Amino acid sequence: MSEVQTNDHDDGGGKNKQKKQTLRVDFTPMVDMNMLLITFFMFCTTLLKPQTMNINMPTKDKPKEEEGTQVADSRAVTLLLGADNELYYYEGKIQEASYENPEFLKSSTYGAEGIRELLLKKNEGTYEKIQELKLQLQHAQIADSTFRQKVKEIQEEANKPVGGIAPTIMIKPTDQSTYKNMVDALDEMLVCNIGAYAIMDLSLGDRHLLYKKTDNEAYLTEGQLKEMKGSSGK
Amino acid sequence: MAKVKVKKQSTFIDMTAMSDVTVLLLTFFMLTSTFVKSEPIQVTTPSSVSEIKVPESNVMTILVDQNGKIFMSLDNQNEMKTTLRTLGEDYGIAFSEKQLTAFQRLKSFGVPIRSMAAFLDMSTEQQEKYMKDIDSKRVGIPTDSVEVSDAKGLISSDNEFKRWVSHITRTRDENRKLNSELPEIQIAIKADKTTNYPVVKKVIDDLRDMRKNRYLLITNLRTASSE
Numbered sequence: 168m169s170e171v172q173t174n175d176h177d178d179g180g181g182k183n184k185q186k187k188q189t190l191r192v193d194f195t196p197m198v199d200m201n202m203l204l205i206t207f208f209m210f211c212t213t214l215l216k217p218q219t220m221n222i223n224m225p226t227k228d229k230p231k232e233e234e235g236t237q238v239a240d241s242r243a244v245t246l247l248l249g250a251d252n253e254l255y256y257y258e259g260k261i262q263e264a265s266y267e268n269p270e271f272l273k274s275s276t277y278g279a280e281g282i283r284e285l286l287l288k289k290n291e292g293t294y295e296k297i298q299e300l301k302l303q304l305q306h307a308q309i310a311d312s313t314f315r316q317k318v319k320e321i322q323e324e325a326n327k328p329v330g331g332i333a334p335t336i337m338i339k340p341t342d343q344s345t346y347k348n349m350v351d352a353l354d355e356m357l358v359c360n361i362g363a364y365a366i367m368d369l370s371l372g373d374r375h376l377l378y379k380k381t382d383n384e385a386y387l388t389e390g391q392l393k394e395m396k397g398s399s400g401k
Numbered sequence: 402m403a404k405v406k407v408k409k410q411s412t413f414i415d416m417t418a419m420s421d422v423t424v425l426l427l428t429f430f431m432l433t434s435t436f437v438k439s440e441p442i443q444v445t446t447p448s449s450v451s452e453i454k455v456p457e458s459n460v461m462t463i464l465v466d467q468n469g470k471i472f473m474s475l476d477n478q479n480e481m482k483t484t485l486r487t488l489g490e491d492y493g494i495a496f497s498e499k500q501l502t503a504f505q506r507l508k509s510f511g512v513p514i515r516s517m518a519a520f521l522d523m524s525t526e527q528q529e530k531y532m533k534d535i536d537s538k539r540v541g542i543p544t545d546s547v548e549v550s551d552a553k554g555l556i557s558s559d560n561e562f563k564r565w566v567s568h569i570t571r572t573r574d575e576n577r578k579l580n581s582e583l584p585e586i587q588i589a590i591k592a593d594k595t596t597n598y599p600v601v602k603k604v605i606d607d608l609r610d611m612r613k614n615r616y617l618l619i620t621n622l623r624t625a626s627s628e
Binding site: 191193194195197198201202204205208209211212213214216217218219220221222223224225226227248340341342343344345346347348349350351353354357358 | 424434436447450451454465589591592593594595599600601602609610616620621623
């Protein structure tokens with residue numbers, strides 16, 4: 168295999184001629200070894216570093232929720248993550264009157280055709296501004312830190328309790344939903360540049376409405392089930 | 402006239418260029434990739450468009466599998482050791498130096514504290530075999546609240562998972578007193594995408610009980626195929 172090739176024809180003549188030596192090293196074993204190493208690295212390593220999504224949950228110590236969570240009805244959107252990757256939403260606040268009205272709850276899907284359309288429409292004005300900033304960031308016209316600060320400013324402006332335009336999204340996963348559903352919902356917030364969103368527990372009204380919409384008793388709490396059976400027995 | 406000489410053709414191919422290419426490729430792979438961490442359970446994370454990278458250090462990772470089994474990992478080995486020692490003291494278990502060193506070497510851990518000593522005495526192969534029995538109660542950090550009286554006779558209803566988290570943060574706080582440049586430890590949650598929400602909610606609720614309200618949810622980058 169490997170050989171150091173020198174000039175072949177050495178006829179051993181008496182002439183003391185300086186021969187032109189071509190020194191060629193055979194690289195084949197080197198290539199073999201490198202290939203092996205590459206294969207090893209390809210199999211034993213990952214190129215993709217996992218991403219993360221930052222999420223802040225509200226603290227548990229403050230029970231007085233009235234403060235700060237007062238959102239104008241027109242800006243509130245509640246997403247209910249149901250079983251089997253189903254997604255429901257309603258706009259505004261849930262009223263006693265709408266408990267029995269399954270039409271109040273609209274069904275949608277995850278992804279571009281479903282909920283994103285609604286969210287983008289709701290977040291009009293803010294979305295474009297941030298998108299423009301993102302473009303500038305991509306073309307390296309602004310620094311990363313200025314980008315973040317500007318986004319923060321825009322979102323703060325849009326989320327003002329009075330006079331703000333951005334929607335406030337409440338994400339309420341049911342016990343039947345999966346972790347993926349939750350991440351997908353949070354993902355939509357990122358895609359649509361929504362600044363104000365929170366993960367919350369289902370209220371009794373939400374559960375009742377979900378039951379009315381889908382006829383699935385699993386959405387109800389035990390107490391609700393008992394109550395319902397009690398009233399139907401009368 | 403000159404004789405037409407049939408030249409002896411050598412089949413020698415110059416591999417230098419090829420070698421150059423492979424070395425380049427090799428360098429690329431070595432610099433850009435990270436080694437696959439072996440984890441006791443296979444977790445497929447959901448995908449997201451978020452582009453924030455997982456920090457390399459100062460994170461405790463909470464691994465949640467489909468059935469709600471919890472495993473944890475810590476990047477700082479010295480802190481792992483201290484944490485286990487103080488947690489052992491809390492439960493009235495004294496770990497030997499050998500066991501502490503064995504614990505340090507673990508990439509991730511998820512054994513009830515009562516079984517920990519026995520687990521650490523095992524060889525690596527035995528440990529792997531032990532972890533394979535995923536449905537067993539002896540695998541995974543328990544999250545159910547049991548009323549326990551600790552060494553000082555105080556009764557608390559904290560579950561083991563909470564204790565782990567509080568001890569890990571306490572260890573870090575102690576270290577931060579010595580070295581003020583050390584950042585606070587972050588909590589990363591790595592859960593399988595098919596995990597039911599109540600399982601994740603339980604973990605998050607436990608963390609919220611301890612006033613830990615910021616998490617990193619580990620996801621992988623959304624590509625066109627995964628949409």
